Amino acid sequence: MIERIEELKEEVQKFVAEKEADLESFRMKFVSRKSVLTDLFDAFKDVPPAQKKDYGVALNQLKVLVQDRFKEMVSGLEESKGATTETKDLTLPAATDQIGGIHPLTALRARIIEIFERIGFSVADGPEIETDWYNFTALNFPENHPAREMQDTFFIEKNPDVLLRTHTSSVQVRLMESGKPPFRAIMPGRVFRNEAITARAHCIFHQVEGLYIDEGVSFADLKDTLYHFAKEMFHKDVKIRFRPSYFPFTEPSAEIDISCLICNGEGCNICKYTGWVEIAGSGMVDPNVLENCGIDSEKYTGFAFGMGIERMALLKYQVRDLRLFTENDVRFLKQFSSIL
Ligand code: 2NL
Numbered sequence: 001m002i003e004r005i006e007e008l009k010e011e012v013q014k015f016v017a018e019k020e021a022d023l024e025s026f027r028m029k030f031v032s033r034k035s036v037l038t039d040l041f042d043a044f045k046d047v048p049p050a051q052k053k054d055y056g057v058a059l060n061q062l063k064v065l066v067q068d069r070f071k072e073m074v075s076g077l078e079e080s081k082g083a084t085t086e087t088k089d090l091t092l093p094a095a096t097d098q099i100g101g102i103h104p105l106t107a108l109r110a111r112i113i114e115i116f117e118r119i120g121f122s123v124a125d126g127p128e129i130e131t132d133w134y135n136f137t138a139l140n141f142p143e144n145h146p147a148r149e150m151q152d153t154f155f156i157e158k159n160p161d162v163l164l165r166t167h168t169s170s171v172q173v174r175l176m177e178s179g180k181p182p183f184r185a186i187m188p189g190r191v192f193r194n195e196a197i198t199a200r201a202h203c204i205f206h207q208v209e210g211l212y213i214d215e216g217v218s219f220a221d222l223k224d225t226l227y228h229f230a231k232e233m234f235h236k237d238v239k240i241r242f243r244p245s246y247f248p249f250t251e252p253s254a255e256i257d258i259s260c261l262i263c264n265g266e267g268c269n270i271c272k273y274t275g276w277v278e279i280a281g282s283g284m285v286d287p288n289v290l291e292n293c294g295i296d297s298e299k300y301t302g303f304a305f306g307m308g309i310e311r312m313a314l315l316k317y318q319v320r321d322l323r324l325f326t327e328n329d330v331r332f333l334k335q336f337s338s339i340l
Contacts, residue, residue, distance in 0.1 A: 001040075001047065005058045008036060012065050017073040026073065030066045037063060104336040105206060105325055108313050109188050112208050115232045116186045119225070121210060124185045126171035128192070132161035134170035138292040139249040154192050154203075164192035167306060168209045169249060175211070176293035181300050182214035188309070199321040206309035213285065213295065213302030219252070222282055222303035230258050230279065234316070239265065241276060250283025250304060261315065270318070277315055280307035 012030060017023040029035055040059055047055045102110075113123055126134075136148055146152055147166060154164040171187040188208045195201045212221065227240050239259035247253045257278050260271035267273040282305035287297035310322045317336070319325075324332050 001043070001051075001055060002058050005040065005055075005062050009062050009065055012062070012069050015069065015073075017077060020077065023073055023077060026070065031070055037066060101333065101337045103325075103333065104313055104317065105309055107336065108316065109206065109208065109309055111233070112229075112307075112309070112312075113186065113188065115229055116210065119228065120184055121212075122185045124171050124175050124187050125189065126168070126174050126187070128165055128190055129156060130163060130165040130170045132163070134173050135163060135165050135167075138173045138289065139169055140286050140288045140292070141248045145248065150194075152194050154194055165189075166193050167191050168207050169304070169306070172209060172211045172304065173289075173293055176213070176290070176295055181295060181302075182212075183302070184212045184214075186210040197323065199323065200314075202310065202322060202326070204326075205322075207306055208309060209304065209306040211285070211302060211304045213290070213300050215300060217300075217302045219284060219303070222254075222284070222305070225303075226256055226280065226282060226305060230256075233312070234258060234261060242282075245281060245283075247281060247283055249286055249289050251286045253281065253283035256280040256282055256305070262318070270315075279312060279315070280305050282306070 008030075015022075015026055017026060030037055032038075037059075040062075044052070044055065044059070117123070135153075136145070141148060153166050156162045156164070168187040168189045168191060171189065172183075172185075175183055175185060175187075186208055187210070189206065190204060191207050192204055195203050197203060210225075212225070223240075223242065230238050230240050238261075241257045242254040243257060245253045245255040255278055257276035259265040260268060260275050260277050262268050262270045263275065265275035267275050271277050282303065285302045285304050290297040290300060290302075310325060313319060313325065314322055
């Protein structure tokens with residue numbers, strides 16, 4: 001029986017269909033309901049149990065071979081038919097491939113990096129999966145802070161905690177631990193929070209955080225650095241204001257607003273009629289954080305800030321829904337080809 005199957009395999013392999021009639025005879029013999037294959041499958045029940053496995057394997061190989069050859073021959077005949085009837089205009093210009101572009105968030109991140117590199121900041125990088133120490137404890141988060149709750153952060157393991165970083169501050173901790181001041185660096189990267197996805201929030205987004213630690217760094221340096229950034233990023237006439245705020249890792253802390261780009265501070269629905277829009281959070285690095293990272297807080301001071309890249313993109317390009325940035329709809333993405 002198995003020999004018979006092997007013979008048929010060889011026949012199928014060698015079969016050539018030059019015309020429709022050849023294909024039809026192949027179909028009748030191997031594919032149709034009355035084919036040899038149907039007979040062989042029917043015979044399966046009479047095969048002695050010891051041979052059933054080998055028989056089954058061989059028969060299935062034959063079946064796959066028949067299907068593949070049949071498909072090949074059908075498309076082979078169709079192609080040769082096409083070649084004789086289709087007329088192609090060989091004088092037409094070639095259809096060019098569509099050229100992709102840089103994603104708007106990538107372009108914006110590059111611009112942020114460029115602005116800070118020009119004033120002496122370097123770029124640091126670190127892991128997206130973090131321990132509790134780098135994401136929370138070293139950053140002075142109290143034991144019962146809401147961000148440590150299961151519903152706010154994606155935990156990979158509990159006790160000891162391993163999680164997806166909720167900010168890129170963890171990279172700053174690694175940087176401070178690994179060397180000696182001065183530090184002047186920014187950390188762009190992907191961060192994760194357990195949030196419902198809406199037009200204004202996503203569970204995965206991008207941040208750029210910055211850190212400057214040295215002897216004698218003051219709040220005036222923080223203000224001037226971020227004012228410079230806002231003028232470079234938005235407009236040379238942009239106004240900036242600092243609003244008192246709270247972060248566990250900075251003291252004092254401030255939220256940074258710029259004058260609304262749409263109404264120039266007059267009041268519109270983008271700025272909710274306040275004339276101001278928030279672009280970042282910032283503050284002087286808390287002495288506890290410096291000490292946690294092995295830095296003498298009597299000798300060194302510094303500032304830190306954090307901004308969301310998607311948020312910045314919404315503002316800069318007046319996009320109404322940040323889900324558009326990850327849907328990969330080329331009609332949306334194409335609109336950014338000129339910003340590069
Ligand atoms: C925001 C606020 C902020 C920081 C991030 C930071 C990092 C270290 C020490 C102190 Cl290691 N601070 N980062 C400081 C203030 C604000 O981000 O709204 N981000 C989107």
